[in-house]
Amino acid sequence: MWRVAIVLLLCTACKKQEAAAPPVDEDTAPPLPPVELKRGVDACSAYVTKVCACTAPAAKDLCGLARALPDALEVARQVSVSPDSKRRDVLQANDSQRKTIKECIEQTAKLPALGCE
DSSP states (O other): OHHHHHHHHHHHHHHHHHHSOOOOOTTOOOOOOHHHHHHHHHHHHHHHHHHHHOOSHHHHHHHHHHTHHHHHHHHHHHHHHOTTOOHHHHHHHHHHHHHHHHHHHHHHHHHHHHTOO
């Protein structure tokens, strides 16, 4: 009788170990949410379109600089979704994307002061 109880106890213990969740890889981080990234890409694309269409003399130099912003977002996105990227790399890429998006929004807000519509 005791042998049966011990066998059942061991079987129950084995089942509990199998049902445990797989360990979380703590050396990774999630990339930016797709919705946040899309809004950022749209904001940067709109900024590039507006600043490059502006005929004000001050905007001419800004057009060339603005064209690099969508590329910077894409490079950072690729780093954040790469399976080779470590947690630190992903977090830095996410931070870079957010700073680039912020720059696009702030520069768009400054366009009316330059004489752009």
